Amino acid sequence: MASSLHELPPHAHNLLRVLAEPEAVTSLSSPEWDMLLRSARSARLLGVLHARLATKAQAFELLPAPIRRQLVAGQLEARYRRHKAVFLCESVARVLAPLGMPLVLLKGASYIAQGLSLADGRMPADVDLMVPRQSLDDAERLLAGAGWQLEKTDPYDQHYYRAWSHELPPMQCAGQALELDLHHTILPPIGRLKPKTQALFDASTPVGDGKFRVLCPADQVLHAAAHLFQDSDCVGRLRDLVDIDGLVREFSAKDPAFWDSLYRRACLHQLGRPLWYSLTLCCRWLDTPVPEEAASKIFTDFRPPALSRWPLLGLASQTLPPVDPDSEPSATRRFFATLLEFRALWLRMPPWTLTYHAFRKGQRSLVAWWKGTRIPST
Amino acid sequence: MRVAEITDAGVRERLAAKGLTIDCGAAVVRIQSDVPELAAMLRLLYGAFQIEPDDVVTDASVMLRLARGSRRVFRPQIELWLDGNRPFERYPRDTPLPLVEWGVNFALAKRLHCYLLLHSGVVEMGGRAVVIPAMPGSGKSTLTVALSQRGFRLLSDEFGVVRLSDSRLLPLLRPAALKNESIDVISRFAPDAILGPRFPKTRKGTVAHLALDASTVDERHTPAQPAVVVFPRYDPTVEFELDSVPKARAFGRLAVNSFNYEVLGPDAFDALGRLVALSDCYELRYSDLDRAIDAITLFVRRADSATTLEEPAS
Amino acid sequence: MHWRNSSAGTTIVPVGATFSAIPGVRILDFDSEVVVFNPRSWDAHILNSAAEMVLGLLTHSPRTQHDIEVALFDALAEEERASASAHAERVLNDLRSVGLIVELGQDGLASR
Numbered sequence: 131m132a133s134s135l136h137e138l139p140p141h142a143h144n145l146l147r148v149l150a151e152p153e154a155v156t157s158l159s160s161p162e163w164d165m166l167l168r169s170a171r172s173a174r175l176l177g178v179l180h181a182r183l184a185t186k187a188q189a190f191e192l193l194p195a196p197i198r199r200q201l202v203a204g205q206l207e208a209r210y211r212r213h214k215a216v217f218l219c220e221s222v223a224r225v226l227a228p229l230g231m232p233l234v235l236l237k238g239a240s241y242i243a244q245g246l247s248l249a250d251g252r253m254p255a256d257v258d259l260m261v262p263r264q265s266l267d268d269a270e271r272l273l274a275g276a277g278w279q280l281e282k283t284d285p286y287d288q289h290y291y292r293a294w295s296h297e298l299p300p301m302q303c304a305g306q307a308l309e310l311d312l313h314h315t316i317l318p319p320i321g322r323l324k325p326k327t328q329a330l331f332d333a334s335t336p337v338g339d340g341k342f343r344v345l346c347p348a349d350q351v352l353h354a355a356a357h358l359f360q361d362s363d364c365v366g367r368l369r370d371l372v373d374i375d376g377l378v379r380e381f382s383a384k385d386p387a388f389w390d391s392l393y394r395r396a397c398l399h400q401l402g403r404p405l406w407y408s409l410t411l412c413c414r415w416l417d418t419p420v421p422e423e424a425a426s427k428i429f430t431d432f433r434p435p436a437l438s439r440w441p442l443l444g445l446a447s448q449t450l451p452p453v454d455p456d457s458e459p460s461a462t463r464r465f466f467a468t469l470l471e472f473r474a475l476w477l478r479m480p481p482w483t484l485t486y487h488a489f490r491k492g493q494r495s496l497v498a499w500w501k502g503t504r505i506p507s508t
Numbered sequence: 509m510r511v512a513e514i515t516d517a518g519v520r521e522r523l524a525a526k527g528l529t530i531d532c533g534a535a536v537v538r539i540q541s542d543v544p545e546l547a548a549m550l551r552l553l554y555g556a557f558q559i560e561p562d563d564v565v566t567d568a569s570v571m572l573r574l575a576r577g578s579r580r581v582f583r584p585q586i587e588l589w590l591d592g593n594r595p596f597e598r599y600p601r602d603t604p605l606p607l608v609e610w611g612v613n614f615a616l617a618k619r620l621h622c623y624l625l626l627h628s629g630v631v632e633m634g635g636r637a638v639v640i641p642a643m644p645g646s647g648k649s650t651l652t653v654a655l656s657q658r659g660f661r662l663l664s665d666e667f668g669v670v671r672l673s674d675s676r677l678l679p680l681l682r683p684a685a686l687k688n689e690s691i692d693v694i695s696r697f698a699p700d701a702i703l704g705p706r707f708p709k710t711r712k713g714t715v716a717h718l719a720l721d722a723s724t725v726d727e728r729h730t731p732a733q734p735a736v737v738v739f740p741r742y743d744p745t746v747e748f749e750l751d752s753v754p755k756a757r758a759f760g761r762l763a764v765n766s767f768n769y770e771v772l773g774p775d776a777f778d779a780l781g782r783l784v785a786l787s788d789c790y791e792l793r794y795s796d797l798d799r800a801i802d803a804i805t806l807f808v809r810r811a812d813s814a815t816t817l818e819e820p821a822s
Numbered sequence: 823m824h825w826r827n828s829s830a831g832t833t834i835v836p837v838g839a840t841f842s843a844i845p846g847v848r849i850l851d852f853d854s855e856v857v858v859f860n861p862r863s864w865d866a867h868i869l870n871s872a873a874e875m876v877l878g879l880l881t882h883s884p885r886t887q888h889d890i891e892v893a894l895f896d897a898l899a900e901e902e903r904a905s906a907s908a909h910a911e912r913v914l915n916d917l918r919s920v921g922l923i924v925e926l927g928q929d930g931l932a933s934r
Contacts, residue, residue: 160563168569168591171619196536196565203621210771217863305863307770453592455569756855756868763866773864774848781850781857 138415141169142368142451146415149175149372152182156189167200168455173368176204177251208251214307215239215254221303222259222310223341225276229268233342234260234334236313236353240344241373243337248376252369256300256309262331263314270298270312278303278310286490316353318478323360325352325399333395347381347388348395352405359404359442361478363471364449371450374408375416382419389424393431402432407442411450445470510722512555520547522559527569529560533679533728534669535567535620536560537612543572543586546604553605553683553704556722568615572608574601590615603707606715609685613666616680617767623678624779625767626668629653630677631660636735636808637677639668639787641765647742650690651800653718657698658801662724663732667767672775675782676731681724683717691716697797734783735811737762738804739791749793750803758789787811840926841914842884843877847922862921872897876913880923890914 138146144166148154158166170179180201184190190198219239226233235243238254261269270280280288281300291299296318300309315327333346345353351374358370382388396402409428412418420428433439445466453459459467475487511519511528522528527540528550539550568590575585575598585598588611595614599607617625629640629652638655642648649665656662663669663677665684670677683704686694691714694701702719737758753761762780763769769776788811794800846861856874858867869877872894879885879893887910894913895906902909917923 160565164563164565164569167565172591172593194565196567199622200565200567200619203619206621206772206775210773213773213864220862455591456571457592458573458589458594459592754855755852756850756857759850759852759857759866760868770864774859774861777848777850777857777859777866784852785850 138447138451139454141165141454145169145173145175145368145451148179149182150415150417152185153189155183155193163197165455167197169452171200171204172452172455173366174253175251175369175372176201177208177253178204178369178372179251180205180208181247181251205251208253211253211255211308212242212249215242215257218257218306218308218310219243219342221276221306222257222273225272225278226261226269227341229265229272231262231265231269232331232334234331235337235342235344236260236316237357237373240337240342240350241377243342244344246376246380248373248380252373254308256311258297258311258313260313260315260330263327266298266312266314273301273303273310273312276303277305281309286494317356317360321360321478323356323400323404323477325356325401329395329398346391346395347377347385348391349399351377351381351392351408352396352399352401355404355408356401359407359446360401361474363467363474364446365467365470366450366452368450368452371408371411372416375412375418378409378412378418378420382421389421393424393427396428396432402428403434406432406434407439407446410443411446442473509559510555511551511557511559514551514559516548516551519551520544523547523550526562527571528554529562529564529566530554530557531560531728532557532681533663534623534667535616535680536564537616538566538569539572539608539612540569541572541604541608542574543601543604546572546608549605549704550608552702553717553719555702556720556725557681558725567619568612570608570611570615572604572611603710605704605717606685606707606710609683609717612682616667620667620669621768621771622672624670624672624769624772624776626670626762627666627765627767628668628762629665630663630668630679630732631655632663632677632732633660633805633808635733636811637663637732638736638738638804638808639677639734639762639783640738640740641668641762642666643739643741643765645742646740647690648740649684649686650693650742651738651740651797653684653686653690653694653701654697654797655801655804656684656724657694657701659805661727661732662720670779670783671731672772672779675734675779675786677734678731679728681720681728683719686716686718688713693797694718734786735788736804736807737784737787737789738807739789740800741791741793742795743793744795746793746795748796748799748803751791753789753791755784755787755789758787759784839887840884841880841887841890841918841923842926843880843923844921847877847881849874849877849881858922860920860922865920867920867922872909873913873917876910877917877922880917884926887911887914 144162148166170176183201215238236258238252239257241249278301280298281302291297296315297311297313300311302309316325316330317323330345330349333349334343335346337344354370354374354377358364358367396405405428409418409420413420448463448466449470519528523539523541523546527538529536529538571589573587573589575587584601586601586604586607587594587598588596588607590611626639627642629648631638631652640648640652652665663679667680668677669680691706695703704717704719706714706716708714739753739761759780788807790807792800792803844862848859850857856869858869858877860867875893875897876890891907891910894910895903898906918925
């Protein structure tokens with residue numbers, strides 16, 4: 131058991147160490163390998179683990195068959211999801227072409243479209259696409275005409291998404307294995323942080339054959355950071371941190387001006403705080419290289435007050451890594467996860483909206499309990 | 509050392525500590541549990557399996573736990589944990605073995621993408637595999653188990669494990685699950701077969717399991733060449749009807765009845781294509797088990813053992 | 823039974839409704855029927871002999887609709903030849919709807 135909040139349990143520690151330094155696998159015992167594979171799978175990082183180890187081709191072939199076959203299974207699942215993401219994008223590009231508006235890919239689909247190496251082994255569950263808010267209705271109409279259907283139909287959920295959220299409910303289509311999340315900005319518009327949506331579009335660039343655009347590199351990092359520390363409860367989301375580490379490494383290697391751009395855009399979008407949390411944990415856990423000059427500005431200027439940062443770092447440390455494969459989640463972890471869930475809701479909505487939302491959710495839970503049915507959560 | 513060579517108490521101790529690790533052939537499975545009555549059941553049904561060392565890498569590690577709190581006393585329940593997650597709802601305490609088996613099957617079906625996993629029974633004779641796809645009402649399990657009691661070696665009653673490189677079928681040995689009438693049919697058909705306890709009122713009806721014998725277990729790493737695919741339909745109104753199934757149709761039916769065909773894409777297409785190319789495919793409607801077995805025995809003997817595949821034109 | 827892989831068509835073709843198979847199509851020949859792998863969708867399709875013949879032609883090189891009609895005409899029985907044109911259109915539409923073939927634009931590139 132961790133003796134302090136910031137220490138990681140062995141299974142998480144080994145996973146992070148191997149992700150940062152794949153050569154470290156040569157020193158692992160069989161039980162450590164077993165834990166590593168189970169933790170990686172639980173964290174949806176098995177494909178990424180394969181990708182990192184496979185680049186050391188010689189060492190990979192020497193691994194025992196029971197280890198190799200699990201890594202290969204991760205690789206094949208990642209290949210499937212990547213293929214389905216590309217297929218979805220091609221289909222959606224055709225459907226939305228008549229609108230003539232920018233289609234900005236976000237997160238996993240954008241990493242694939244840019245051919246980033248961090249996309250290797252990732253397992254996207256959906257495709258995130260951002261369009262201008264004024265085009266959202268038309269986009270939805272065209273997609274519906276092509277067979278895309280919104281997932282949640284409860285009137286309250288519809289209202290929640292359309293009035294308060296930065297995205298529509300997830301959309302599904304027959305023949306498509308992944309869901310489509312249609313965004314009009316990157317964080318809830320009624321939330322506490324308000325990134326400059328127009329600036330996101332203005333700085334976006336075309337990718338591939340030009341049917342899609344992607345955010346500028348700095349905005350991609352900021353979006354990943356905001357998504358993790360503003361819009362989620364962090365539970366089991368270590369892979370998001372791995373993404374941020376990957377983005378930072380690739381973009382800084384390609385462009386010496388990247389760090390400066392990251393700082394300026396963080397100021398512009400007021401996303402310095404999530405950036406601080408993300409980079410702090412990336413440096414601590416994944417050895418993300420941050421140049422001294424950039425580090426001194428980012429870690430000083432964006433540092434949250436001690437009263438926020440110690441608790442959040444502690445909570446995130448306990449909830450981001452996957453659970454210990456040999457135990458059920460501890461009461462502590464469940465409690466921390468609940469705290470972070472409240473925090474995410476708090477950041478997502480102003481107090482009166484939060485109260486109403488909590489009331490409606492509570493009401494719905496009560497009704498469902500009474501009827502003995504289970505309901506999905508919003 | 510085989511599981512049957514240690515006592516129930518010995519199994520119980522292992523389950524409560526590092527677990528019972530079993531090599532099923534295509535996958536290695538570990539079971540841990542604090543439910544004492546599970547030990548005797550596992551010892552009976554996994555008796556012929558070797559106990560693997562604690563420190564091997566596993567494909568699936570499951571933990572069966574008594575539910576906490578009031579659920580220990582009033583209507584006690586058990587829960588299945590898989591790598592820190594609980595994929596199923598809680599079950600009554602009186603169904604420990606089915607829950608463990610479903611949990612392991614669930615994990616394997618989702619993870620073993622290194623192979624193409626068909627939803628089928630597989631037996632073999634003389635190195636030639638018979639793939640028996642599972643359709644509802646097909647009686648797949650009854651037929652598969654019955655074949656295994658009449659000279660065929662069982663590779664699996666649930667997963668047709670197809671190796672991607674050469675389409676050979678690999679054993680994935682687990683206690684064979686029988687449901688409802690099937691249990692009585694097999695009891696009569698093979699009175700010497702070792703059947704585990706019956707679990708009535710599960711979600712699938714009454715369930716019981718068949719233990720595998722030592723000779724089957726010892727061949728857990730011996731693959732079989734594809735040779736025959738039989739789509740069975742148990743029909744009490746039909747004595748015996750046999751049709752040849754066109755290979756393209758057999759391909760389609762096997763693909764839709766697979767756990768992970770969709771995930772593997774081009775590799776699944778190639779592996780399944782090769783398997784179908786090498787196999788004679790039949791549809792069999794029957795009510796008499798013996799007659800069905802005789803027919804399948806004939807198919808296997810007739811299967812062209814010299815079938816080879818032309819290399820792809822580049 | 824034998825395997826065939828398609829090659830990517832790269833020749834520029836003359837004007838007209840011209841079609842080509844997408845690259846990477848895999849064809850499993852099982853005597854009376856073929857099973858085809860669609861590399862774009864990862865779907866598998868069972869084709870009848872007419873569709874098999876048309877797809878086979880289009881994997882070798884782009885062809886116009888007229889070429890397809892002529893080929894089908896030769897393959898059809900006498901009493902069916904009158905409807906070769908309709909047949910060709912149907913087969914081409916079916917193959918295009920599942921994404922196995924594309925129509926090429928005037929620049930020789932897929933217009934869809």
